[in-house]
Amino acid sequence: MSLLEIQDLSVVYEPRGAVPTHAVKNASLSLEQGEFVGLVGESGSGKSTLGFAVTRLAKAPARISGGRIVFDGTDIAHLDAEELRTQRRGGFAMVLQSGMNALNPVRTIAHHFGDIFAAHGHVPKARRRQRATELLDKVQLPSTVLDRYPGELSGGMRQRVSIALALSLEPRLMVFDEPTTALDVLVQHAVMDTIRELQAAEGFTAVLISHDLGVVLESAERVVVMHDGEIVEDGASRQIFSAPAHPYTQMLLSHYADPRAEVVELPGFERKAPQDGAARPERAAAHDAIVVDHVSKVYPPPRRGEQAVTAVDDVSFRLEPGAAMALVGQSGSGKSTIAKMITGVERPTSGTVTFGDLRVDRLRRRQLKTLHADVQMVFQDPYSALNPLHTVEYTLTRPVENFAGLKGEAARERVLELLETVGLTPVEQYAAKLPHQLSGGQRQRVVIARALASNPQVLIADEPVSMLDVSLRAGVLGLLEDLRAGLGVSLLYITHDLLSARVVTDQIMVLHHGRVVESGGTTQVLRFPEDAYTTQLLDAIPQPARRFADGQAS
Amino acid sequence: MRYALRKLGLLVLTLWAAVTLNFVIPRLMPGSPADAAIAKLAQNGPVTPSVQAAIEAQLGMPGGSIWDQYVAYLNNVIHLDFGVSYTFFPQQVSELVAGALPWTLIMVGAVTVIAFVLGTLIGIGAAWKRGTWMDSLPTVGGSFLSAFPYFWTALLIVFFLGYVLGWFPTSGAYSATAVPNLSWEFLGDVLYHAALPAATILLTSLGGWILGMRNTMINTLGDDYVTFAEANGLRGRTVAIRYAARNAILPNLTGFGMALGGVVGGSLLVEQVFAYPGVGYLLFNAVTNQDFPLMQALFLMITVSVLLANFLVEILYGVLDPRTRR
Incomplete structure (x- = not known):
């Protein structure tokens, strides 16, 4: 008998006063004891809803509208609250996406363990601390963590603590809902390793929910692909990797590539900009270079008695007009601080930043406007970069009026032209929309259109695609490429994602602890990295191809 | 501990500043x-x-x-020598204040604390049983009651319960015939006299606490640590109190501190309506009679009580929220 049998399960969202949406439609799935299964899909595919339903954590307005969830012989879909609660020990556990928020900020880690032990009474009082220490040891944390509050731990440590907490239930099924998505690249890799080792050692059934097919293929033996609430494919990882049957799976898979490969191609993305200044673009918006010369930024100590933080340490580079350069590194490497100094938001502690004749590090408030007409930012999160109360037209009209000085009909024409440029057609329709009526990719296009309103010479894009589904990424990257080829703007591309850096940039700088550890042509650096840190970053990228090529996987 | 000492140092400093301002301002007046x-x-x-x-x-x-x-x-x-009162000459200001302060502290202070505790508890219940009658009744009732200006509620209560029905006395802190002592009889008499003003303050402030706590707790109930606690099979009561409510109460403490600080100065209208011999009543008399020494002493008292209440709340924050201790 299977450990978990999901039969014809449907989950519906019924928000008050809105049309109900069927998030999961007639899903059937069975999991054997000890399996490691990946559940993949893009946002809105219903994968998390399924995960929450299976662990009976779905809350109103979500409702299980049909089907059975048979766990170890009992249908848990309709258990009452107390029965369900006691079932959780030795049953099914869940690790949430943002482990950093999964812990109660006002209770120590020891209390978290104590609460679980007390709720189920499966560990006697005298043994609790010892047991908690054992569990922490399994996720490679020292016992000193016990007396800390969640706020005193790093994101990766908190996610490890929440895995240890889930483990303390001695579950037979563990659902990991995007366990590493909110974490830093290198930490992600380490936490995934721990999850894999734990699963092998403890033998629980693991369900890994992720939007990242690469991560799943690297860990799971079996992959279940969801699209629009339905399970569209279910098969062994090797088979999904080498011969995906469903077009949706094929599409997801086509967006994976190794940034180290000789030729890197993404579907829907075409390389247009001249590489290494071979030919000039049709128009040359950019004619000034950004010169960053021996720049350092030191922040005062966060608390008394602590050390000052050196965010950027003696960085120099030159962004030629029309060039595309990538700044890569993990979070805290100083890449965003550099962007802030180039846009005049922060002033360097030492060193100079010049743009054309402007000394950016000395600009006054009024001169900043001149700078911002030429240097514009595209932000990471398109969901919070747009005011939800304003239409697209309003959002774009403001910078058009402020920077270009256009009014009335002329301004409107320019707005529509901008929408055309970023590929949001029919333009009239999009102009009238509010942000919530747009997808993430469309919103990011609006953000880019807004950045273009002043006819800038330079675009600084800070992780512009990291919040987007893979299928939308190529489109936005393609747009950045078009802008460079068509308008001739320079691009400073900030990311931790080496694959996208490889396709849209010519030059790359790898930052670590605020220092440049390696720089050069993007292709050269990524194909033949010289610094250990660059190699580390490259190794952190899930590479299903490697796993299956080596033949080490089952 | 270092956190508490730092806050204490800050309190002493602000106290000195307040006392000095209280000295300077009257001297700047023509x-x-x-x-x-x-x-x-x-x-x-x-x-x-x-x-x-x-x-x-x-x-x-x-x-x-x-x-x-x-x-x-x-x-x-x-x-504590604030000179001689003009209105109640030759009584010492400090004697007058000492006579009025206990009534205000006991009646208004206790009711403020009770309203906060009661409102918070009801708010927790309402959020936990969201969407049921346990939620709708207190939230609708609470917003209805807190929509009345409180002097209006006070007048209605005095008129109906005190004047028309005659169930409760309408003025004073105790019967004219009673002699203040520590007997049960006298305490009962005091409670009897405090009933109407206390009820007014409770009725008008309760709704705010209920709504405040309910709304912050609805937010924390959606937080990941609550979902995770449920996923780990903790008992409903543990999740509601130690996880959701424990975090939801933090933002409400600020409001509580302000309410506590307002106890001494903010009871003016209620004490006036019920002729309750507290600080508010005294302040009203001092202002109408241009009794400068009394006013100055009372203003200082109000400032000090606000500072003390804030200090208390900051210490409470330090105890309840580890993130503020750093």
Whole structure:
């Protein structure tokens, strides 16, 4: 008998006063004891809803509208609250996406363990601390963590603590809902390793929910692909990797590539900009270079008695007009601080930043406007970069009026032209929309259109695609490429994602602890990295191809 | 511990600043109490210089340099010597304040604390049982009651319960015939007299606490640590109290601190309506009679009570929220 049998399960969202949406439609799935299964899909595919339903954590307005969830012989879909609660020990556990928020900020880690032990009474009082220490040891944390509050731990440590907490239930099924998505690249890799080792050692059934097919293929033996609430494919990882049957799976898979490969191609993305200044673009918006010369930024100590933080340490580079350069590194490497100094938001502690004749590090408030007409930012999160109360037209009209000085009909024409440029057609329709009526990719296009309103010479894009589904990424990257080829703007591309850096940039700088550890042509650096840190970053990228090529996987 | 000491140091500093301001501001105002008294007398006939000198002496007009005055003033404040009241001459201001303060602290202070605790508990229940009658009844009732201006509620209560039905006394802190002592009989009499003003404050402030707690707790109920606690099979009560409510109460503490600080100064209207002999009542008399020493002492008291309440809440924050201790 299977450990978990999901039969014809449907989950519906019924928000008050809105049309109900069927998030999961007639899903059937069975999991054997000890399996490691990946559940993949893009946002809105219903994968998390399924995960929450299976662990009976779905809350109103979500409702299980049909089907059975048979766990170890009992249908848990309709258990009452107390029965369900006691079932959780030795049953099914869940690790949430943002482990950093999964812990109660006002209770120590020891209390978290104590609460679980007390709720189920499966560990006697005298043994609790010892047991908690054992569990922490399994996720490679020292016992000193016990007396800390969640706020005193790093994101990766908190996610490890929440895995240890889930483990303390001695579950037979563990659902990991995007366990590493909110974490830093290198930490992600380490936490995934721990999850894999734990699963092998403890033998629980693991369900890994992720939007990242690469991560799943690297860990799971079996992959279940969801699209629009339905399970569209279910098969062994090797088979999904080498011969995906469903077009949706094929599409997801086509967006994976190794940034180290000789030729890197993404579907829907075409390389247009001249590489290494071979030919000039049709128009040359950019004619000034950004010169960053021996720049350092030191922040005062966060608390008394602590050390000052050196965010950027003696960085120099030159962004030629029309060039595309990538700044890569993990979070805290100083890449965003550099962007802030180039846009005049922060002033360097030492060193100079010049743009054309402007000394950016000395600009006054009024001169900043001149700078911002030429240097514009595209932000990471398109969901919070747009005011939800304003239409697209309003959002774009403001910078058009402020920077270009256009009014009335002329301004409107320019707005529509901008929408055309970023590929949001029919333009009239999009102009009238509010942000919530747009997808993430469309919103990011609006953000880019807004950045273009002043006819800038330079675009600084800070992780512009990291919040987007893979299928939308190529489109936005393609747009950045078009802008460079068509308008001739320079691009400073900030990311931790080496694959996208490889396709849209010519030059790359790898930052670590605020220092440049390696720089050069993007292709050269990524194909033949010289610094250990660059190699580390490259190794952190899930590479299903490697796993299956080596033949080490089952 | 270091956190508490730091806050204590800050309290001493702000106290000194408040006391100093209380010294400076009246001296920046044109005219003096003596001028006011003389002007009043002048309406009945000419005031001779000797009368003027007598009045100034009687009112204890300060002499000497501003520095001497400041040192003398600080000395007086430390010894709680605020001079003699004009209205209740020759009673000491400190005696008057000492007579009024307990009534306000006990009646208004206790009710404020009770309202906060009760409202918070009801708010927790409402959020936990969201969407049921346990939620809708207190939230709708609470918003209805807190929509009334509280002096209006006070007037309605005095009129119906006190005047028309005659169930409760309408003025004073205890019966005119009672002699203050520590007998059960006297305590009962005090509670009986406090019932109406207390009910007014409770009714009008309860709704705010209920709504505040309910809304913050609805937010924390959606937080990941609550979902995770449920996923780990913790008991409903543990999740509601130690996880959701424990975090939801933090933002409400600020409001509680402000309410506590307002106890001394904010009871003016209620005490006026119910003729309750507390600080608010005293302050009203002081203002209408231009009783400067009394006013000055009361203003200082109000400032100090706000500072103390804030200090208390910050210490409470330190105890309840590990993130503030750093």
